Amino acid sequence: MRGRMRDPSTSLSAPRDGLKRIQPFSSTGAASYNQAFTLGKPLETLAVGEVIKSEHPDVKVGALYRGRFDFAEYAVVPGETVKQGTVLENKEGLPATNLVGSVGMPGATAWVGLYEIGKIKKGETIFISAASGAVGQIAGQLAKREGLKVIGSAGSDSKVAFLKEIGFDVAFNYKTEDTQAVLEANPFSLYFDNVGGATLDAVLATIQPGGRIIGCGSVSRFIVFMHDLTEFQKVMPGLVKNGEIKIKEHVTKGIDNGEAFLDMLEGRNEGKAVISLE
Incomplete structure (x- = not known):
């Protein structure tokens, strides 16, 4: 396990089959809606993982959870921040890569x-x-x-x-x-x-x-307010599932892949750049 829990009674973990989305803006130190990476600390990213342990009443073991946590094979989400992420139903059975891309x-x-x-x-x-x-x-x-x-x-x-x-x-x-x-x-x-x-x-x-x-x-x-994504969440998964919306993704396997980040910065990836920790 990596990270700290201020309240260990309300937490969840995401295992290594989570997907990590590469985010260039976090590396620059410039003004952003995300904080810059901190030297000596784990990188943080938007990811999808399967819950392997939970003491939070709204998050069940086995659920897919999308949120921000450490770029790691296992991560801990403090109970007080759990609601900043989303428990995904994924009724269409889409690949996890889609959950941080086309329907993310x-x-x-x-x-x-x-x-x-x-x-x-x-x-x-x-x-x-x-x-x-x-x-x-x-x-x-x-x-x-x-x-x-x-x-x-x-x-x-x-x-x-x-x-x-x-x-x-x-x-x-x-x-x-x-x-x-x-x-x-x-x-x-x-x-x-x-x-x-x-x-x-x-x-x-x-x-x-x-x-x-x-x-x-x-x-x-220009991010000044959150939008109502109800219609998007209702419609988009089906469009991707039935092939009406076609997706190209650039998936790299394994956590030790700095080259994937450089490829993204230099535009060598085709489609959504994702790291898979399977």
Whole structure:
């Protein structure tokens, strides 16, 4: 066991078959909605694990629990923080990787961005940057499902091929094509921003008058309230289960895998980057 329990009578443990989601923002020390890593202490991450011991009345042994705890084969969640996580029903029997990806925070981010922030409408055209990533690939497929034309950018030809495979109307490699030229040739009124920078500059120069921008790439600056995810939790697992939403994940096995973190930072992963401790 690793970690401390201030109240050992209300705690649970997650075993090594938990899944760890790689989070680059925690490493920078910059302002964020998560604290930076602390030297000499275990890394903390969002993960899914199976409960092997529990003295908390709301969490049963054998349950799947998603929350923030140490990056470890075994972890302890103090009783006073248990309710900050979620006991997962997983009625659809989805792989644990999906529970930290498509039906976890990345999927919820795409859902809220499109439906609550973007207020998407059938017939619109949306441009999504980093479109092959965990959020972008889901946002694009949900937008297609609602009758939008979808444009997506990615950083390699293989990622572009994946976008075309899952139904993007226009997909291009921003490293080899001129983003502004592509956007000028494909008028759009909605932008799902996952990157900022030069891509955002190109968008500001080309988006239609009255256009809307969903700001997802600067998360530490705009998270001001929690959203109601009831509809997302009701609908998304079924869409993933029946294949209507297709998912690509980049899964690395084993806890001793610093290279997986570097791969993610350098964009070598295709799809959601996950560490499996099975």
